Amino acid sequence: MSARRLPRWGEIAPLIGARDSSLSRHQARLERCASVADIRALAKRRVPPAVFDYTDGAAGTESTLSRSRNAYARVEFTPRVLRDVSQVDLSTSMLGAQSELPFALAPTGFTRMMHHIGEPAVVSVAQEAGIPYGLSTLGTTSVEDLAAIAPDARRWFQLYVWRDREASEALIDRVRANGYEALMLTLDTAVGGIRLRDVRNGLTIPPQLSLRTMSQMALYPRWWGNLLTTEPLEFASLSSTGGTVGDLLTKVFDPTINAADIEWLRSIWTGPLIVKGIQSVEDARLVTDLGVDAVVLSNHGGRQLDKANVPLEILPAVVEAVGDRVEVYIDGGILNGTDVVAALAFGARGALIGRAYLYGLMAGGEDGVRRVVSILRKEIMTTMQLMGVTSIDQLDPSMVRLRSTPN
């Protein structure tokens, strides 16, 4: 019979899942999130419902968003075996420069509402991860401040062409002067989409201290404390109006925008020009003929036209039509690394990630964004290894198909 002894702490700690002492409680909480879905659940507990809904929601019945997600649920891979997958290269080239991962962090407006640090947290992670990040025209950090915070990041600037073209030109001058690599023109926003959650929540810019919001303060003290004790929450590139987000967008967006505006942009911006919000083969051809460098198949994450088509479903036809002349990116509904791999196999040069990193931002600021990028990296790597590929250029359409139903 073996002699008994008291266990040592070093032996018990791993058994009871004691926290790695190098991690703060906050980081340990994020580490326990195994997926972006877990991060989303944590985010929901961290911010007031109107803020979560603004991020999580979409337009109308939200069917554009749910269909995009459903398309990824229908993905089926054909893996290959008997290949050495011990070393995997996740990098790819976007706009002729290396991106360490095959995705970029998408432009999102009003980011300091999700977390008081906002865009600086996102760009810092992008710089560290070696991937591009797009600052939005509706961002809450100025073009200059973002450049100063992350001078070495691959910074893109997402442009909404305003009714006032001279003001747009002045903004583009600042973008150029601050070393932004590319201009990304968003085209799916002739007017603001009808985002019912925001209407119902009465979400205004800036958030108003109504009776309802004040009653929530006790439930989200940290969020409110940060809002009230840091720089006022406002757009960095335009003056806030106090209306709902939809009102503001409709005031800012120019519904007259047309092909001549792309020619105008091409004449004043000589760097890479990306056009975001393309939703048909015809428009992909049109903007390619106008000399853009890349297109993003996107329906704005379902936040604009309800019942718009699904980017993943039109991707092969768009790649076939213009893929030899421009880079084709895709976004909308991507919540894990497997989705990214599927998009690449169908022919996308890269993906854009929106809500996934915003859930991280709401859940834990910069650490939360970092955790999301790390989850996606791990999922992309594992998916590729299990598919039998060791580099992005080995992915091709023969390895993937869309089933008719998710199951």
Ligand SMILES: Cc1cc2nc3c(=O)[nH]c(=O)nc-3n(C[C@H](O)[C@H](O)[C@H](O)COP(=O)(O)O)c2cc1C
């Ligand atoms: C909260 C939020 C704000 C956004 N703001 C902008 C914006 O200012 N400009 C823009 O071009 N796209 C904006 N988008 C769209 C994203 O760039 C991207 O197309 C979309 O989020 C991709 O879908 P996903 O969130 O499902 O990944 C926004 C998306 C969200 C969720």
